[in-house]
Amino acid sequence: MKIVRRDYIRNGPGYVRMIPEESDDLWVAYNLMAVGDFVLADTVRKVLREAASGGRDAERVRLKLEIKLESIDYDKEGSVLRLRGKNVTQNEHVKVGQYHTLEIEMHRMFTLRKEVWDSLAIDLLHQASDPAASFTKDQFHKHLLLEAERRQLRPIIENKSRLLLVHTTGGYKHNLKEVLDAPSVMNLIKDTKAAQEVRAFKQFNEMMSSDPNRACYGPKHVEVAHEQMAIQTLLITDELFRNADIPTRKKYVDLVSSVKDIGGTALIFSSMHVSGEQLATLTGIAAILRFPLPELDDIEM
Structure with missing residues (x-):
């Protein structure tokens, strides 16, 4: 992601002007955007003009519009974001309040x-704009082995047979589902974020079955558990x-930050990953607890 200009206050208002340089950058943009945010971009709109004959002709004009987001759609196949909302700036072709995509x-x-650039949005933006080499898997594999030989990196040289090249339809976290189908690969990537999410959700389900008083889900139950400093692992979807x-x-x-501050683990699940989809069916938030809280059963979710 190329950042052209940024001007914002942490936990306050501001804007970032950016250019997606690859398809994964669109996925980053999708995760940065929320309903109620504003997006300004060049666009094309069909307008009607008076014709010399007295009728009206349709014409497509290019203009710059800023809309307040009401829906955000990510088309990963077409590599495009479709953003729908009402126009918020006066324009000769589009009135304030008119819908546009x-x-x-x-x-x-x-x-x-x-209106608010919170810590999660800022962290995501920083991660996306960090400079990094852009290699395909084959190019990087070749580069890695050559560098290992040149610098005599024994751990890589001695374990090069264990390096796997895996094809996916994309290069972001939601594509890990294609990789995780192979148990051997799951074992090799056991320390990655996606694999941690899969394991944590499995552990949550096992706890719900074997010791249900040490697991909870739903905003109210998780909030009460946190007030009692009982959360060992927080599971939450990025949709929230x-x-x-x-x-x-x-x-x-604040909940994510607070859980981490008291020594807990907070995992933010991608809504595009299978484990994130499963968590979404349980309100999108759940927790594995340090100790049993049977009294949660008496609290409405």
Whole structure:
């Protein structure tokens, strides 16, 4: 992701102007955006003009619009973001309040404006804009082995037969589902974030079956468990951070930070990954507890 300009206050308002340079950058942009945010971009709109004959002709005009987001759709096959919302700036062709759909594609600049840039959004932006070598798996494999020989990196040289090249349809976390289908690969990537999510969700389900008082789900039950400092592992989907209500988003951001501050683990599940989809069926938030809390059964979810 190329960052053209950024001007924001942590936990306050501001904007970032950026250009997606590859398909994964669109996935990053999708995760940065939330209902209620504002996006400014060039677009095309069909307008009607008075014709010389007295009738009206349709014409497509290029213009710049800023909309307040009401829906965000990521088409990973077409590598495009479709953003629908109401126009918020006066324009000769589109009135304030009229609906429009912006399409954000690779190499097309746009500006994202938020009322609140919380710590999760800022961290994601920093990760996306960190410079990194852009290699295909084959190029990187070749580069790695050559560098290992040149610098005599014995751990790599001695274990090169264990390096696996795996094809996926994309290069982001949600594509790990294609990799995780192979048990041998799962074993080799056991320390990755996606694999940690899979293991944590499995552990949560096992706890629900064997010791249900040490597992809970739903915002209210998780909140009560946290008040008693009982959360060992927090499981939460990234969808909850796209809530249109800013105080609600802030509540979940603060919860993640607070769980970590008291020594717990917080795992943010991708909604595009199979484990994230499964967690979403349980309200999108759950927890494995340090000790039993049977009294949660008496609290409405």
